[in-house]
Amino acid sequence: MTSAWASARVLVVGVGGLGCPAAIALARAGVGALGIADDDEVDISNLHRQVLFEDDDVGRSKVRAAATRLRELVPSAELELHETRLLPTNAVELVARYDLVVEGSDNFATKFLAADACAIAKRPIVHAAAIRWHGTALAVGPSGGPCYRCLFEDVPLENVPNCAEAGVVGPMVGLVGAAQADLALSVLAGEDVFGELFTFDGKSLVSRRRRVTRRADCSLCGDAAHIQDIEPRRYVEGVCLSQRST
Numbered sequence: 001m002t003s004a005w006a007s008a009r010v011l012v013v014g015v016g017g018l019g020c021p022a023a024i025a026l027a028r029a030g031v032g033a034l035g036i037a038d039d040d041e042v043d044i045s046n047l048h049r050q051v052l053f054e055d056d057d058v059g060r061s062k063v064r065a066a067a068t069r070l071r072e073l074v075p076s077a078e079l080e081l082h083e084t085r086l087l088p089t090n091a092v093e094l095v096a097r098y099d100l101v102v103e104g105s106d107n108f109a110t111k112f113l114a115a116d117a118c119a120i121a122k123r124p125i126v127h128a129a130a131i132r133w134h135g136t137a138l139a140v141g142p143s144g145g146p147c148y149r150c151l152f153e154d155v156p157l158e159n160v161p162n163c164a165e166a167g168v169v170g171p172m173v174g175l176v177g178a179a180q181a182d183l184a185l186s187v188l189a190g191e192d193v194f195g196e197l198f199t200f201d202g203k204s205l206v207s208r209r210r211r212v213t214r215r216a217d218c219s220l221c222g223d224a225a226h227i228q229d230i231e232p233r234r235y236v237e238g239v240c241l242s243q244r245s246t
């Protein structure tokens with residue numbers, strides 16, 4: 001029997017704590033083609049949570065190391081390697097090559113860029129984030145309604161702690177990355193999961209799944225949405241809105 005996603009093309013943005021388990025689940029599920037995009041190298045501090053990498057991978061390109069391991073796990077996997085981060089100059093063109101984007105990046109700038117690029121290219125996206133004991137995953141349809149900006153509005157005006165500063169718990173990203181892959185497969189199977197927000201509290205082990213609603217004034221999918229192209233200054237963390245728009 002052919003699965004609903006046997007011919008689907010899926011792009012994983014960020015091969016980190018979330019992207020590693022998500023990529024394993026998607027490759028094992030047999031998606032038609034799996035793109036992986038990251039510009040980072042494996043660091044020894046990654047190994048406790050980025051489960052595609054071993055000690056010998058330290059210093060290697062994450063994308064290449066991940067591909068080596070994924071090919072061992074799933075020899076039939078069709079992999080496409082992108083040794084780059086998602087950038088304002090490549091985002092729309094890159095996501096448009098795929099049917100679905102799975103975004104587990106570690107910074108808000110990339111998350112908003114991925115959200116905007118997918119809306120412009122009309123591609124669905126599943127976002128995920130995990131910091132300390134709190135994890136979330138959100139499936140967004142090709143036209144938003146709701147989208148990532150309905151929840152978070154914009155790149156934070158203040159510098160926010162990154163994963164290294166705030167701390168990432170290995171089992172948390174493993175679980176949230178798996179939930180992200182689960183939502184991705186549901187999208188590919190045609191299930192109505194757009195707008196579903198999965199949250200997980202690692203302290204209490206309580207998970208919830210609920211629908212979020214579109215914000216009428218959302219800048220990406222609202223009634224008077226105005227984001228229609230990728231303006232690079234929009235994706236800089238710690239820069240206030242007035243500086244971004246000048």
Ligand SMILES: [Zn+2]
Pocket residue numbers: 144145146147148149150151214215218219220221222
């Ligand atoms: Zn929106």
